[in-house]
Amino acid sequence: MKRENILVPKPRSNFISVQCNQCEEKITVFTHTTTDIVCKACGEVIAVKSGSKAKILGKLLGTLDQ
């Protein structure tokens, strides 16, 4: 008997890569973060928490599938 592949459901929330508008630092952001995200290098706010999905202020580079 051949074992069937079981599809693992993807989680709703994921991680995205965001680039700082000020210094071009790249930061990984959890899309449903409960805290505001600031740039590690210059302190610029790049993502602001909201009720559900965070509002991204920086440049969105793409999603990170893990």
Ligand SMILES: [Zn+2]
């Ligand atoms: Zn920065």
